[in-house]
Amino acid sequence: MNGAPTLPLDAQGILALAARSMFHLFSSISQGMFLVDRSGRIVWVNEGYKRFLPALGFSSVDEFVGQPVEAVIHNTQMREVLESGKPILIDLLTNKAGTFVVSRIPLHAEIEGATGDAALGEVIGAIGIVLFDHPETTLQPLISKFAMLQRDLDDARRELATQRNHPLWKQAGADGQRRAKHTFASFIGSSPAAVDVKRHARRAAQSSSPVLLLGETGTGKELLAHAIHAASARAHGPFVSLNIAAVPDTLLEAEFFGFAPGAFTGADRKGREGKFKLADGGTLFLDEIGDMPLSLQAKLLRALQEGEIEPLGSNKLLPFDARVIAATSRDLPALVRDGRFREDLYYRLNVLPLRVPPLRERRSDIPALVEALGEDMAQRSGEAPPELLPDALALLAAQHWRGNTRELRNVLEQLAMRSDSTRIDAAEVKRVLAETGLEQIAAPEPLPSVDDADQARLLRPMAEQIAELEHRAIAAALRATGGNKLATSRLLGISRATLYDRMTVAGS
Numbered sequence: 336m337n338g339a340p341t342l343p344l345d346a347q348g349i350l351a352l353a354a355r356s357m358f359h360l361f362s363s364i365s366q367g368m369f370l371v372d373r374s375g376r377i378v379w380v381n382e383g384y385k386r387f388l389p390a391l392g393f394s395s396v397d398e399f400v401g402q403p404v405e406a407v408i409h410n411t412q413m414r415e416v417l418e419s420g421k422p423i424l425i426d427l428l429t430n431k432a433g434t435f436v437v438s439r440i441p442l443h444a445e446i447e448g449a450t451g452d453a454a455l456g457e458v459i460g461a462i463g464i465v466l467f468d469h470p471e472t473t474l475q476p477l478i479s480k481f482a483m484l485q486r487d488l489d490d491a492r493r494e495l496a497t498q499r500n501h502p503l504w505k506q507a508g509a510d511g512q513r514r515a516k517h518t519f520a521s522f523i524g525s526s527p528a529a530v531d532v533k534r535h536a537r538r539a540a541q542s543s544s545p546v547l548l549l550g551e552t553g554t555g556k557e558l559l560a561h562a563i564h565a566a567s568a569r570a571h572g573p574f575v576s577l578n579i580a581a582v583p584d585t586l587l588e589a590e591f592f593g594f595a596p597g598a599f600t601g602a603d604r605k606g607r608e609g610k611f612k613l614a615d616g617g618t619l620f621l622d623e624i625g626d627m628p629l630s631l632q633a634k635l636l637r638a639l640q641e642g643e644i645e646p647l648g649s650n651k652l653l654p655f656d657a658r659v660i661a662a663t664s665r666d667l668p669a670l671v672r673d674g675r676f677r678e679d680l681y682y683r684l685n686v687l688p689l690r691v692p693p694l695r696e697r698r699s700d701i702p703a704l705v706e707a708l709g710e711d712m713a714q715r716s717g718e719a720p721p722e723l724l725p726d727a728l729a730l731l732a733a734q735h736w737r738g739n740t741r742e743l744r745n746v747l748e749q750l751a752m753r754s755d756s757t758r759i760d761a762a763e764v765k766r767v768l769a770e771t772g773l774e775q776i777a778a779p780e781p782l783p784s785v786d787d788a789d790q791a792r793l794l795r796p797m798a799e800q801i802a803e804l805e806h807r808a809i810a811a812a813l814r815a816t817g818g819n820k821l822a823t824s825r826l827l828g829i830s831r832a833t834l835y836d837r838m839t840v841a842g843s
Contacts, residue, residue, distance in 0.1 A: 358462075366435075367465040370442075373458060375404050375414055384465065390432035392755075404463075413461055416441050420458045425466075431755060436467040515565035515574045517558045523707045524700035528692040532559070539687045540566035545639070547624075547684045548662035550691030553739030556662040557622060559691060564618040569658055572617025577610045580623035587631055588647060592638070595649035611644050614657035624684065625665030629675060636680045659684070694736040694743065701732045701743070708744050712751060721751045726761035734768070746771065805837055 362368050367384030371377055377400050380388075385396060391407055393399045404413045409430040412423055416439045423439045444456035519533050539546045540563045548556040557576070564574045582590050593609030610619060621627075627635065638644050639659060643652045661684045670676035694701070705728065709720035723731070736742050749767050750759050808827065816822035824834040 361462075361464055365464045365466060366468040369463050370460055371404050371413055371417070371463070372460045373417065375417055377402050377404060377407065378460070387432045387465075387468075392431070408463075411463070413439055413463060416461045417458055420455075429752060431753075433468060435465050438462075438464040438466060440464070515561040515570065517561035518565050519562045521558055522555055522562060523704050524697055525703070526697040526699045528697040529700055532689060532691055535689055536563055537566060539563055539689060541568075542687060543568075543658055544686040545658070545684050546660045546687045546689060547667075548660065548689050548691055549667075550662075550664065551693050551737075551739055552664045553741035554691040554693055555740060556664075556691050557620070559689070560618075560620045560622075560660045560662060563660060564620075564658075567618070567658070569617050573614055574618050574620065575610050575614035575657075576620040576622060578622040580626040584628045584631075587628065588634065591631070591635065592644045592646050594647035595651075609644065609646065611638060611655045611657060612653060615655045617657060619657040619659050621659065621661045623663055623665075624661040625663035625667055625670055625676065627676075629677070632677045632680050636677060636683060639680075639683055694739045695734075698732045702728050704740065704743060705731065705747065708740075708747050709751075712744075712748060716751075718751075719757050721747065721754065722758050723750075723764075724758060724760045727759050727764045730761045730764045809834070809837055 362381045362383075365381075365383060367381065367387055369377055369380040369384050380396060380399065388394070388396065388399055391399070393407070399407060404411055408428075410428055411430075412426065416423060420441050420443070422441060423437075426437055426439070428435045428437045440462045441458050442460040442462065444459045446456045519537065522529065522533055524530075536559050546560075546563060548559060550556050560576070561574060564570060577590060579587065589607070589609065591609050591611060593607050593612055638655075642656065643654045645652050667676055667681055667685075671678050671681050694704075705723055706720075709723075713720035731743070731746070738745070746764075746767060749771065750763060753767060754763055809823070812823045812826045816826060820831055820834060824831045827834065829837075
């Protein structure tokens with residue numbers, strides 16, 4: 336039939352043909368593909384993968400082939416595939432070349448005469464396949480959720496590790512549950528705005544009245560709530576937090592007050608204590624209080640006024656003793672005017688209001704925050720913290736930071752991930768800000784440098800420098816007006832009497 340090859344009829348031949356077809360299919364439709372041998376060395380790359388080589392630091396395929404896979408592709412899990420013989424079909428890989436969706440498939444030697452899984456012999460190599468090289472556009476929702484969960488997990492692990500050595504952990508006992516994770520030292524900053532909010536927060540810690548933390552998202556309201564509890568007389572008691580925006584409305588009442596055994600369908604037969612009772616003797620932190628449904632606000636107000644709660648499905652009133660700290664990024668007075676937040680509850684919570692300043696009002700704190708966040712990132716990753724050059728720090732300090740510290744941390748993580756060097760300049764910061772779609776604000780021009788002579792002239796009493804400047808201005812104005820005193824006084828914007836006084840002092 337025109338020289339067309341005859342298809343093999345036996346099972347082994349069909350399998351071999353299928354394997355070759357699948358190999359060529361993946362090579363053609365993927366964004367890139369490479370092979371490693373049993374020892375983990377690169378032995379082959381296809382045409383598609385060659386475009387990633389410059390970003391990985393290689394100018395030719397010959398330099399790349401023969402290298403250990405871990406040495407040239409950072410964060411790869413190919414060694415795990417070679418050792419386990421099991422594939423990793425879908426994974427996210429981030430390195431110098433970017434972020435990719437990848438698959439890793441082991442290659443097994445064939446055992447002659449065996450069929451099925453029994454035909455798979457020892458691992459002789461593996462295939463790495465780049466499925467998507469721009470997942471930030473095609474898989475953005477999935478990647479964002481994954482990144483958020485990963486950050487939350489990393490934060491929880493880090494806080495748990497540091498918490499064990501904190502004195503509050505030891506005071507809490509062996510379990511260390513529901514204790515403050517931060518102190519005022521955790522709120523980084525020495526700007527007037529940062530010092531002022533910490534001063535007021537320390538005063539609030541000495542009181543037992545409710546505290547209302549107001550501020551944009553990412554400003555550190557929850558951190559201050561922890562610090563207030565840790566500095567209060569209730570520090571030995573529990574610190575219980577509840578993010579109201581994260582709990583469905585139908586479950587909020589049970590979260591607040593708990594429920595009796597069998598209170599509703601699906602309820603635990605043993606019942607459960609609510610957050611108010613768990614916080615007994617300590618502090619209850621209600622985050623995003625502005626998102627509380629109106630139907631529950633009356634019950635919250637009654638609990639705060641009476642100091643007692645009634646679990647769902649129970650007729651028994653339970654007393655509690657918890658100091659309440661609430662926080663919101665919403666405009667509560669506006670919500671009160673619109674009828675979406677009870678006015679009496681607002682006044683009950685707004686006893687000690689604290690406004691937490693946004694990052695743009697404490698720009699001088701940004702270098703210290705960058706250093707602290709960089710050290711924290713290094714502790715998590717095991718790599719050296721990024722070093723931002725002065726022009727890069729100046730550019731970061733100039734930004735608006737609508738997401739405040741959370742947004743700053745995100746940019747620093749991207750800088751650390753995308754930069755080939757630990758020394759980061761303003762050009763690199765501009766590139767990352769542009770790629771993340773953030774509005775860029777130019778850094779202010781640096782002040783001109785002064786030589787030794789200028790420095791000596793400037794380091795004199797201020798009154799002497801002002802008098803000299805006035806004398807020079809009067810002399811210039813007199814020359815311009817031909818010595819006319821009236822015209823000179825008008826030109827300088829002063830009265831003739833003032834002009835004569837200044838001329839007398841200057842000896843003009």
